[in-house]
Amino acid sequence: MAPLMLFVKNGEKANVVVRGARVVDPSEGIDATLDVRIDNGVIAAVGENLDANEHRVIDAKGLVLAPAFVDPHVHLRTPGREDEETIASGTAAAAAGGYCAIMAMPNTDPVVDSAATLGALVETAQREARVRVGFLAAITRGQHGEELTEMAELAEAGAVAFSDDGVPVRSAGMMRRALQYSSITGRPLALHCEEPSLSHGGHVHEGAVAAELGFAGYPSVAESVMVERDLALAGYEEQPIHLLHLSAAESVAALRRALENGVHATAEVTPHHLVLTDEAVRSLDSNVKMNPPLRAERDRAALLDALRDGTISSIATDHAPHARHEKEVPFEAAPFGVTGLETAFAVLYTRLVKPGLLSLEMLLERMSAGPARAFGVAQPRVAPGAVADLVLLDLEREWQVEETAFRSRSWNSWLLGETLSGAVRATIAAGSLVHEA
Numbered sequence: 016m017a018p019l020m021l022f023v024k025n026g027e028k029a030n031v032v033v034r035g036a037r038v039v040d041p042s043e044g045i046d047a048t049l050d051v052r053i054d055n056g057v058i059a060a061v062g063e064n065l066d067a068n069e070h071r072v073i074d075a076k077g078l079v080l081a082p083a084f085v086d087p088h089v090h091l092r093t094p095g096r097e098d099e100e101t102i103a104s105g106t107a108a109a110a111a112g113g114y115c116a117i118m119a120m121p122n123t124d125p126v127v128d129s130a131a132t133l134g135a136l137v138e139t140a141q142r143e144a145r146v147r148v149g150f151l152a153a154i155t156r157g158q159h160g161e162e163l164t165e166m167a168e169l170a171e172a173g174a175v176a177f178s179d180d181g182v183p184v185r186s187a188g189m190m191r192r193a194l195q196y197s198s199i200t201g202r203p204l205a206l207h208c209e210e211p212s213l214s215h216g217g218h219v220h221e222g223a224v225a226a227e228l229g230f231a232g233y234p235s236v237a238e239s240v241m242v243e244r245d246l247a248l249a250g251y252e253e254q255p256i257h258l259l260h261l262s263a264a265e266s267v268a269a270l271r272r273a274l275e276n277g278v279h280a281t282a283e284v285t286p287h288h289l290v291l292t293d294e295a296v297r298s299l300d301s302n303v304k305m306n307p308p309l310r311a312e313r314d315r316a317a318l319l320d321a322l323r324d325g326t327i328s329s330i331a332t333d334h335a336p337h338a339r340h341e342k343e344v345p346f347e348a349a350p351f352g353v354t355g356l357e358t359a360f361a362v363l364y365t366r367l368v369k370p371g372l373l374s375l376e377m378l379l380e381r382m383s384a385g386p387a388r389a390f391g392v393a394q395p396r397v398a399p400g401a402v403a404d405l406v407l408l409d410l411e412r413e414w415q416v417e418e419t420a421f422r423s424r425s426w427n428s429w430l431l432g433e434t435l436s437g438a439v440r441a442t443i444a445a446g447s448l449v450h451e452a
């Protein structure tokens with residue numbers, strides 16, 4: 016089995032002492048005011064009154080230092096749509112958002128379904144990526160759902176997992192064969208669960224808001240029946256799956272039952288599904304149009320409960336950049352997807368942690384250790400000997416989301432103009448200081 020690989024440019028390794036931060040690492044059971052010394056990109060010491068060793072000292076009094084974030088679901092739009100995002104811009108956005116690693120989806124143009132296409136991305140990442148990138152490869156050729164890709168070869172070439180994200184694998188038989196092959200590669204399948212014959216033509220959640228606005232509805236059962244199918248197949252084949260961007264209460268219930276029955280599944284939820292409902296669609300802002308759509312309050316509440324109890328172990332942005340001209344059209348004509356790398360922590364801190372709906376520790380865990388475990392990549396830790404993958408957060412700082420401040424090439428954010436609390440002051444990824452603000 017090929018070893019798991021993420022790719023990053025070889026940056027200058029940090030020699031830094033972070034002085035007097037509140038160090039919070041839920042996995043290590045740390046929540047204390049401490050110094051952290053980084054020698055040549057590796058955490059050398061965690062303690063009180065550490066010697067600066069002639070390193071640069073970052074005064075972090077009043078700030079929180081935590082394991083940097085891992086995003087299991089990002090669209091980097093390359094190859095094919097470099098006007099919307101590139102590996103350089105997407106990883107700069109990730110660094111600004113506090114991420115040390117991101118997983119890139121293969122629904123590009125061309126689709127990442129061959130070792131040659133994947134190899135070109137790996138080379139670009141080794142030149143341009145500020146934070147580690149794990150590349151997913153397609154499950155089926157061209158994501159057409161008709162023929163499996165050469166999964167073993169793709170795993171050898173560096174694929175971290177497999178996904179047809181953007182579209183579901185329609186055929187149950189094809190999904191079963193993909194699960195059988197994934198046992199050879201040792202890589203999970205990351206699944207976009209949507210039954211097209213039920214979601215068909217829908218722009219927003221099927222409910223009162225869609226009916227009032229006269230939009231075709233995309234019912235929650237379009238997701239949950241596919242979640243049930245894929246959990247059943249994963250259980251039958253005893254293979255791991257990762258469920259992308261869950262949105263519906265019924266999907267959560269199905270996942271909970273499957274986990275009780277020993278199915279090896281992980282799942283993620285996005286910031287927008289955690290804090291918004293289909294009521295937001297009344298604005299007709301195309302930046303609240305995403306797939307799966309924003310759903311009802313009972314769905315949002317179920318997702319938050321599942322995040323709290325660990326049924327859903329990862330927060331994913333599903334960062335989906337789109338060009339302005341594509342989004343500045345009537346709601347029904349706009350493509351699905353919103354950006355999220357640069358706002359994920361702040362919006363969840365502002366809307367969930369500050370009002371007491373989620374603890375800071377749990378938010379940090381679900382944005383870092385949870386997704387790292389789901390993909391089997393090294394978990395960022397605040398511990399001597401670990402490569403420095405750290406985020407320095409200013410919880411007191413308020414800032415306004417402005418399109419001119421984005422590092423991403425796109426600004427189709429549903430948070431434009433909003434004031435958020437909690438800012439990323441610095442990110443250290445793979446031992447290099449990759450962002451400072």
Ligand SMILES: [Zn+2]
Pocket residue numbers: 180181182207259260306307
């Ligand atoms: Zn998707």
Ligand SMILES: [Zn+2]
Pocket residue numbers: 088090120180181333335
């Ligand atoms: Zn996606």
